[in-house]
Amino acid sequence: GAGVSQSPSNKVTEKGKDVELRCDPISGHTALYWYRQSLGQGLEFLIYFQGNSAPDKSGLPSDRFSAERTGGSVSTLTIQRTQQEDSAVYLCASSLPRRAGGELFFGEGSRLTVL
């Protein structure tokens, strides 16, 4: 597609349920980032994938959060046993490697509400 695509755009779930959020980056972008933005808060880095390298998971807030990127393209962020504090907009961004420019392109985000 022309841009970074995320789905679902909105997700309401009950506390304790698992959720999966999907990110489809721009074709050819080797770098993929997941962030989240809680209501009224700044952006919080979650995880970073670069090509075939091991992902940088340093931003994941707990072991309930995991992400994978299959075939170097689509990525799925999974939150297990959701808690109310997980409510946020989850954003994905992709980019070419820094040596090729490195400009970030963001998706519209997936708004997660945990009741």
Add this chain to the structure above:
Amino acid sequence: KNEVEQSPQNLTAQEGEFITINCSYSVGISALHWLQQHPGGGIVSLFMLSSGKKKHGRLIATINIQEKHSSLHITASHPRDSAVYICAVRGGGGADGLTFGKGTHLIIQP
């Protein structure tokens, strides 16, 4: 871990004014990004800098690597420039994920 500080946190100005938003960081970086987020809207990348200065229309971004400081300038500001401007740094401490500033809420009044 890099610490990113933005100032001011909030800024209200009149249309036509020259705007400056500052960003300082604590650890050497490989690149710095300026992002724009309109209320209820998505995030758009304005600039990526590793040195010097870049200009795009009425926006100018500069970076001083030695002083670990960047500025975003808006000339002839317009109400449509009202948004949150976010500084993000890449690298530093061996990590390649981005560290974000808390953002500057800019309001340009007609």
